[in-house]
Amino acid sequence: xxxxxxxINPDRQIDYDLTDKSLLSFIVSFEPSLLSCISxxxxxxxxxxxxxxxxxxxxxxxxxxxxxxxxLKKEIQKCMLCGKCQLACxxxxxxxxxxxxxxxxxxxxxx
Amino acid sequence: xxxxVIIIGGxxxxxxxxxxxxxxxxxxxxxxxxxxxxGHLRKWDRLFPTxxxxxxxxxxxxxxxxxKVTIRLNIKINKIKKDDRxxxxxxxxxxxxxxxxxxxxTGYDLFEAGKKEEYGYGIYDNVITSADLEAMFRNSAxxxxxxxQKPRRVGFVHCVGSRDEKAGHLYxxxxxxxTGVKQAIExxxxxxxxxxxxxxxxxxxxxxxxxxxxxEAQQKWGIQFIRGRLSESCENPDHSILVKVEDxxxxxxxxxxxxxxxxxxxxxPSSDTNKLADMLGLLPGSDGxxxxxxxxxxxxxxxxxxxFLAGTVKGPATIENTITxxxxxxxxxxxxxxx
Ligand code: SF4
Ligand code: SF4
Ligand code: SF4
Numbered sequence: 001x002x003x004x005x006x007x008i009n010p011d012r013q014i015d016y017d018l019t020d021k022s023l024l025s026f027i028v029s030f031e032p033s034l035l036s037c038i039s040x041x042x043x044x045x046x047x048x049x050x051x052x053x054x055x056x057x058x059x060x061x062x063x064x065x066x067x068x069x070x071x072l073k074k075e076i077q078k079c080m081l082c083g084k085c086q087l088a089c090x091x092x093x094x095x096x097x098x099x100x101x102x103x104x105x106x107x108x109x110x111x
Numbered sequence: 112x113x114x115x116v117i118i119i120g121g122x123x124x125x126x127x128x129x130x131x132x133x134x135x136x137x138x139x140x141x142x143x144x145x146x147x148x149x150g151h152l153r154k155w156d157r158l159f160p161t162x163x164x165x166x167x168x169x170x171x172x173x174x175x176x177x178x179k180v181t182i183r184l185n186i187k188i189n190k191i192k193k194d195d196r197x198x199x200x201x202x203x204x205x206x207x208x209x210x211x212x213x214x215x216x217t218g219y220d221l222f223e224a225g226k227k228e229e230y231g232y233g234i235y236d237n238v239i240t241s242a243d244l245e246a247m248f249r250n251s252a253x254x255x256x257x258x259x260q261k262p263r264r265v266g267f268v269h270c271v272g273s274r275d276e277k278a279g280h281l282y283x284x285x286x287x288x289x290t291g292v293k294q295a296i297e298x299x300x301x302x303x304x305x306x307x308x309x310x311x312x313x314x315x316x317x318x319x320x321x322x323x324x325x326x327e328a329q330q331k332w333g334i335q336f337i338r339g340r341l342s343e344s345c346e347n348p349d350h351s352i353l354v355k356v357e358d359x360x361x362x363x364x365x366x367x368x369x370x371x372x373x374x375x376x377x378x379x380p381s382s383d384t385n386k387l388a389d390m391l392g393l394l395p396g397s398d399g400x401x402x403x404x405x406x407x408x409x410x411x412x413x414x415x416x417x418x419f420l421a422g423t424v425k426g427p428a429t430i431e432n433t434i435t436x437x438x439x440x441x442x443x444x445x446x447x448x449x450x
Contacts, residue, residue: 014358016367035329039338039360062360065335 019067023105027064030101034061036091043085043095049078057085061098073106113138114448117200117208119188119387120216122150123172123430124422124437128214130175131441137448138179140208142186142200144383148173150218156248158430159286159293160320168430191390198417212417212444215387215401216437219378219423222272222280230268230374235346237262238372240271241290254298254305254371258350261302262370266354267291268341269311273377282398284377285427288315291375292328299332307334308369310341310356318429337365344372378427391415400426411440419444 028034037058044050044058055078064072079099086095105111116132118125121143129139147153149172155165176182187203191213198213224232224240231238236257247254256262269291273284288311295307314336316322328334339356347353352372358365380399388394388401393413396402401424404412411419421440422433 012363014361014363014365016365032330035333036326037329039336059361062358066358066361066365068361068363 014066014068016066020069021067023069023072023109023111024064024067026105026108027098027101030104031094031098033092033094034065034098037061037093038091040090042088042090043093046084046088047079048082048084049080053078055079057095057099064102069106069111072102073111076102076106114211115140115209116212116214116444116448117142117198117210118214118216119200120150120218120383120422120424121145121148121182121184122216122218122422123152123168123433124218124424124440125150125214125216126172126176127434127437128216128421128441128444129180130172130177131438132444133177133179134175135441135445136179137445138181140181140183140210141176142188142208143182143184144186146184148182148184151221152430154242154249155245157293157297159289160318160324162293188387191387193391193415193417211448212419214419214421214440214444215384215391215424216420216422217381217384217387217424219384219400219427220381222278222284222376222379224271224374224376226278227271227275227374229343230271230341230372231344231346231352232374235344235350235352235372237346237350237352237370238344238374240374240376241267241287241294242376244294244373248294248297254302256350256370260370262305264306264308264367264369265295265298265371265373266352266367266369267295267307267309267373267375268354269309269314269375270340271374271376272379274312280377280379280398282426283315285315285317286429287375287377289318289321289324291373292316292321292324292334294373295334296324296328296332299334307332308367309334309336310339310354311336312338312340318431339365378423381424384424391418393418396426398426400424409443411436411443417447419447 044056049055060075083096115138117140119142129141133139149169189203190201192199200208272278316325339359342355344352344354351368351370355366403410421437
């Protein structure tokens with residue numbers, strides 16, 4: 001029988017009603033300054049890791065805030081905790097501690 | 112006979128200009144189409160960014176109206192004529208009022224949210240406007256859904272009828288961003304368990320202390336801001352609302368259910384302004400609002416000698432700016448009368 005090239009793509013849509021926010025609440029309790037983020041992208045622009053890989057710290061923590069955590073553990077390994085992003089952030093987000101909290105959280109919640 | 116001024120429109124700008132002109136000894140006739148002064152101000156509960164009760168501002172404006180101001184409510188204007196020295200405002204019943212100068216303070220209308228059909232205002236029970244929400248605050252009511260439940264999640268949609276070629280309004284209405292943030296905080300204060308999301312394209316927190324309000328909304332109340340313009344909403348069987356948006360900061364489409372959706376309707380030129388502008392031969396700007404002779408130097412004067420503008424008849428503005436503009440108009444008018 002002739003095989004047609006049909007396949008089903010996974011849904012790219014974020015379904016906010018279904019995503020898991022328990023990790024987020026845990027992280028925010030450690031580092032509430034994440035809530036002040038104004039999504040300016042300064043952290044990403046200054047990030048050395050982001051210059052050489054597709055690592056985008058702003059996108060990583062924005063996805064976290066939507067409860068999208070499937071790639072979180074893999075992504076966060078790319079950060080070398082140099083702290084440049086935190087020096088540049090205009091909203092006072094304590095990014096280093098945020099990233100450390102993410103490390104703790106992914107272990108604790110085993111994602 | 113002393114010189115006199117007719118002011119058309121008894122909202123904030125009309126009241127403040129009347130007070131200032133009267134304080135400088137001129138007779139003022141203040142014409143208002145509805146049965147009360149104050150215009151949109153009367154529909155607000157608390158004002159941004161100070162959270163002052165709107166009634167306090169109304170009281171201040173009312174106190175300015177001394178016995179030199181004749182207030183005429185429920186007025187319908189039929190025609191306006193002008194000879195080289197006077198204006199004649201002819202009312203529907205044929206009465207003619209005469210003055211040496213004329214000030215238009217006919218303000219704005221709120222964009223009719225139902226025109227953005229895809230958002231479902233007037234179709235789905237749990238889609239309301241910021242004005243509807245403000246009315247709930249004013250009645251000190253609990254914020255409830257149509258099913259009389261406390262909403263667990265509320266969405267605010269920015270730029271409804273503004274920055275939208277499809278709605279015919281390319282301009283920004285300036286104050287809806289801060290209105291949404293103020294109202295979001297107020298819901299949290301009343302009902303702290305509510306989750307709140309604002310769907311915005313840009314947050315235009317341009318004026319003094321507005322950014323502080325935004326900061327408070329995020330840091331103190333955990334209100335979340337998702338960058339993306341709502342594409343559509345639909346109603347779930349339980350009458351909650353499903354919204355669809357691109358979360359442009361993650362580059363992914365996003366959907367979520369909210370129990371109540373608040374549309375931040377923008378400003379449009381008021382229908383009365385358009386009629387009067389026609390009668391007086393004034394040409395509106397590209398946005399439909401009226402334009403003074405010069406945007407820097409002659410901000411209240413028009414091409415017609417003795418005819419002045421103040422307030423939101425010239426476009427979206429905050430209450431503070433409207434009051435200041437009315438004072439500026441009063442100075443220009445006094446200078447004109449004493450010429
Ligand atoms: S701390 Fe991590 S995310 Fe921040 S600049 Fe350094 S490598 Fe990038
Ligand atoms: S620099 Fe700070 S405010 Fe800007 S995106 Fe990064 S964390 Fe957010
Ligand atoms: S003030 Fe904000 S919500 Fe209103 S039109 Fe401008 S950008 Fe949109």
